Amino acid sequence: MNALLQVKGLEVTYGPVRAVKGIDLEVPKGEIRAILGANGAGKSSIIRAIMGLVKSRRGTLTLADRELQRLPPHMVNQLGIAWVPEGRQIFSTLTVHENLLMGAFGQRHAQEVRARQEQIMELFPILKARQAQLGGSLSGGEQQMLAIGRALMSNPVLLLMDEPSLGLAPRVVQYLFDLTREIRARGISILMAEQNARQALRVADYAYLLEVGEIRDSGPARDMEASERVRQVYLGG
Amino acid sequence: MEQFFQQLINGIMIGSTYAVVALGFGLIFSVMRVVNLAHPEIFMVGAYVAFVVITRLHVPGQGLGVSVAVGVFLLVLVLAMVVTGVVGLVLERLVVRPTRGTYILTPFIATSGVSIVLQNGAQRVFGPDPVRVPSVIPAHTFVVSGVRVTSMQITTVLTAVLIMLALRYYVYRTRWGRATRAVAEKPDVAAACGVNVNLVSQLTVSIASIMAGAAGVTLGLLYSSAAPFMGLLFGLKSFVCMLVAGNRYIEAIMAVGLLLGVVEAMVTGYVSSNLRDAVAFALLLAVLFFRPQGLFGSYEV
Numbered sequence: 001m002n003a004l005l006q007v008k009g010l011e012v013t014y015g016p017v018r019a020v021k022g023i024d025l026e027v028p029k030g031e032i033r034a035i036l037g038a039n040g041a042g043k044s045s046i047i048r049a050i051m052g053l054v055k056s057r058r059g060t061l062t063l064a065d066r067e068l069q070r071l072p073p074h075m076v077n078q079l080g081i082a083w084v085p086e087g088r089q090i091f092s093t094l095t096v097h098e099n100l101l102m103g104a105f106g107q108r109h110a111q112e113v114r115a116r117q118e119q120i121m122e123l124f125p126i127l128k129a130r131q132a133q134l135g136g137s138l139s140g141g142e143q144q145m146l147a148i149g150r151a152l153m154s155n156p157v158l159l160l161m162d163e164p165s166l167g168l169a170p171r172v173v174q175y176l177f178d179l180t181r182e183i184r185a186r187g188i189s190i191l192m193a194e195q196n197a198r199q200a201l202r203v204a205d206y207a208y209l210l211e212v213g214e215i216r217d218s219g220p221a222r223d224m225e226a227s228e229r230v231r232q233v234y235l236g237g
Numbered sequence: 238m239e240q241f242f243q244q245l246i247n248g249i250m251i252g253s254t255y256a257v258v259a260l261g262f263g264l265i266f267s268v269m270r271v272v273n274l275a276h277p278e279i280f281m282v283g284a285y286v287a288f289v290v291i292t293r294l295h296v297p298g299q300g301l302g303v304s305v306a307v308g309v310f311l312l313v314l315v316l317a318m319v320v321t322g323v324v325g326l327v328l329e330r331l332v333v334r335p336t337r338g339t340y341i342l343t344p345f346i347a348t349s350g351v352s353i354v355l356q357n358g359a360q361r362v363f364g365p366d367p368v369r370v371p372s373v374i375p376a377h378t379f380v381v382s383g384v385r386v387t388s389m390q391i392t393t394v395l396t397a398v399l400i401m402l403a404l405r406y407y408v409y410r411t412r413w414g415r416a417t418r419a420v421a422e423k424p425d426v427a428a429a430c431g432v433n434v435n436l437v438s439q440l441t442v443s444i445a446s447i448m449a450g451a452a453g454v455t456l457g458l459l460y461s462s463a464a465p466f467m468g469l470l471f472g473l474k475s476f477v478c479m480l481v482a483g484n485r486y487i488e489a490i491m492a493v494g495l496l497l498g499v500v501e502a503m504v505t506g507y508v509s510s511n512l513r514d515a516v517a518f519a520l521l522l523a524v525l526f527f528r529p530q531g532l533f534g535s536y537e538v
Binding site (some may be wrong): 100105 | 430
């Protein structure tokens with residue numbers, strides 16, 4: 001079984017607190033997988049651990065047979081994983097254009113970078129219109145598009161999305177989740193951490209349910225939607 | 238009126254040097270959230286390098302043609318910048334990087350230790366008294382409408398301006414400058430974009446140190462002296478500039494540096510030279526009281 005991303009026995013601790021208590025998950029090539037769970041369940045910790053941003057973690061992480069757990073974040077990025085952080089986290093003192101260029105920082109070929117920027121601006125016309133504006137002047141939804149665009153600039157094989165719907169209007173959320181299908185269609189796999197189970201299950205192929213740092217349930221999205229636990233707690237019965 | 242313009246010129250000259258050193262402080266602080274207390278001593282190292290190079294070269298003080306003099310000046314400047322750049326690299330690797338990101342006082346204390354080492358080192362090697370730095374630029378005073386400006390003063394301002402322009406170019410027009418701004422704002426996100434944050438850290442401290450070294454050379458030549466503790470007061474005032482300006486915009490630090498120089502000159506000229514050093518601290522108190530994030534805003538610490 002050759003999944004693109006394999007996570008085995010991942011543990012994340014912050015001081016005395018064990019945020020993630022030994023979990024396994026994987027993302028096969030070409031799939032969208034979701035990690036569902038409430039605030040504080042440990043979803044962000046998993047995403048950050050994969051990206052190499054967490055100091056104290058145990059377990060193995062592999063991307064297409066390359067081990068990730070000892071790598072610093074910039075090397076994880078260069079291997080083909082891009083991060084869309086929780087709360088957008090775009091560079092507010094850089095312009096939209098510069099934010100996108102930052103996404104491609106690890107990429108060498110100027111031609112390819114330019115071409116990719118064009119593609120992304122086609123995907124998000126609003127970014128093209130606001131190219132010269134400072135990132136901080138964009139609305140929440142626009143910033144989320146910029147954050148996704150920035151991540152796509154590195155031509156990743158795997159996109160990590162941390163709570164993409166957080167703080168956004170429903171219509172924007174709908175649009176963004178539709179977008180993830182478009183991204184999958186371009187051959188990019190996605191692992192998303194999301195509280196909004198309804199939207200996540202709408203687009204995901206497979207989902208994990210995380211509670212207090214442990215995976216309580218997992219399965220194809222359709223099955224998860226039908227599961228009692230998920231229905232009651234996350235889908236409002 | 239002459240007095241006003243004279244003080245203005247004097248003020249701009251010293252202010253531009255405050256600005257260069259303050260920019261180095263600000264750069265290190267905004268990118269790494271570290272107050273590098275050894276920064277003023279790197280400025281001092283620059284002045285001593287000028288002393289060593291010029292005395293070794295046995296440069297005749299006067300009688301040099303302008304182009305030769307400029308050549309020698311540039312040589313001294315480049316050598317000082319290389320030395321201080323290396324000192325900065327070593328400082329970053331051994332002191333700043335290991336203490337970065339921990340409790341904010343740790344790098345503060347560590348770098349103040351380095352500053353003491355550098356001061357005492359200079360005392361040991363060169364003696365506690367100021368040494369005379371022979372001049373390189375042929376002395377010439379230009380008089381324009383009653384305002385006197387010396388050739389060394391012009392050289393000082395010119396060097397400072399060129400350094401600041403170079404820094405601005407680096408920060409706003411180059412790939413690594415962009416990465417530096419990104420790291421200053423959000424280091425985790427920058428790292429996830431493929432930026433080697435440790436490398437940016439090294440670059441930043443080196444650049445700041447090179448700038449301080451250049452400022453040390455020009456000031457050493459301007460006052461024809463280098464002393465082990467010359468960094469103290471100068472560094473303190475530059476640090477004040479950084480605090481007053483906030484660490485968000487490099488233009489703000491430049492402006493405050495110049496402002497401080499000019500206000501000091503005006504106070505010296507019109508009020509009393511004894512009050513000169515008090516200006517900086519009065520300004521700091523006022524700003525910290527009314528706008529503690531600095532006049533032009535800061536990143537969160």
